Amino acid sequence: MEAVVSFFAPIYILMLAGILGYEIISRVPVILHTPLMSGTNFVHGIVLVGAMVALGQANTPLEQFIGFLGVLLGAGNAVGGYFVTERMLEMFKSSKGQEK
């Protein structure tokens, strides 16, 4: 039974997270398309964590080199993604006062 559960658990995660992503984005106004794309771009910067694990486990110089590249690129994704999104979103203001 346990084997069955552990086989299906990732499939449930896949389904639920997929639906969630769809629901979050649907009905979003066009004015936010660019910042939101940038925001989702930032979120997959979590790849940095995986690259850190890959580099941490590296044994040979080649693995270390590729792992190093991975962490460098992942950090670029996360940091760059955050700051461009933040720069865009901080400019959105209503004429009826600031955000709450």
Add this chain to the structure above:
Amino acid sequence: MGYLIETIYFLTAALFILGLKRMSHPTTARSGIIWAGGGMVLATVVSFAHPQITAHASVVNYVLMLIAIAIGGGIAWWGAKIVAMTAMPQMIAIYNGMGGGAAAAIAAVELLKDHGAHPLPVSILLMAVAGAVIGAVSFSGSVVAFGKLQELKFFKDDAKFRFPGQQKVNAAIFAGAVLLGLIIALSHSASGPLISLFFVLALAFGAMMALPIGGADMPVVISLFNAFTGLAVALEGFVLGNSAMIIAGIIVGSSGTLLTLMMAKAMNRSVSNVLFSNWAALGSGEAQAVTGSLKPMEPPDAAIQMAYASKVIIVPGYGMAVAQAQHKIWEMSKLLIERGATVKFAIHPVAGRMPGHMNVLLAEAGVPYDYIADIDEINEEFATADVALVIGANDVVNPAARNDKSSPIYGMPILNVDYAKNVQVIKRGKGVGFAGIENALFFADNTRMVYGDAQKVVAALIQGIKDLG
């Protein structure tokens, strides 16, 4: 330690989800990115103590990690701070490509590594290989997208990269990458040259896919690559057994796919149309000849017309952003509002470089978002507008899209500027728009052309309105 890390990853996933949800509404959007950012910092910090790393206890690897984060993060931070708002789409593309590259790098390490007594099961190897292909395609494709939008010389001519049988060549490269991937995953024997060739093919496919696509279609492609990277991250998350990567990756994969479809719809294109055909091939036959004449108007006269209008609709295009005239436009709008006029900004879905880009540019100038209307909200209102001011926009206000079946842009939704009582068009010269066709609007009886640099013309309009007192 394992429990602490899993708890933090869970928290991170929750912060990402709530952050994205907040980002989808203008009033809460700012806080959304901060929530998601907090989640990212937590996950990164705690990952230094990840059991898979500490078990290895290699000081050299820790040092490399810190150096890589400092370099990658530093360059990206600097790039994000200095980039002009007009260049935002290509910046997003390059950061997205970096994420795809990182996912491919994880796969490369996992495939090359000697797992000793515990070889990775075939199912995991298949996911590693799939993530590697998708990540590598996203990486090289995004680099090409960046080059095109940045208008680097090498990428400038789209036609140069089109050749007969292109689709077949691309399909062959893709098939080669998939075949090699299957061999690598099923044979269990990771040979360096085979893995290298596999990555070369995957990278080549990404570049080949993006090269022939024109700059105007790039936003859809960037958005697609964004979804690709999400998927690649999720797949590598399964390989590493990393729950934060799995959940974040899948959410970006599905939301990115939806965003891609919505963007394509806003641009009146289908995704397959963008990927497998090109703009030039769409227009068939000669467009109808345009009759009438261009009627110029001097800025002082335009200012008078504007000053006595009770309703003004401004239609900005990318040309306005290039001329950096958005601040002046808002200054002028405030003057008109003080005089009691209603001012609205009408944004076409493809104004700027991608849907929503123009809103960002106007927001930069301080225009509140509730003054900005999209095409469905504003199109009925043009008939009641005294003046419609078109600044740096062309094809998106061309009535040929509505009534000339032979025009290459026929069927594209346009802003019905020609219904306004008076139309003023601020334009640099007499050239045609991106689609390369004449605009009947400019020749219409109620249209006046105000020639000159957008920023200078608007400054003259402001002066003209002020002179009226």
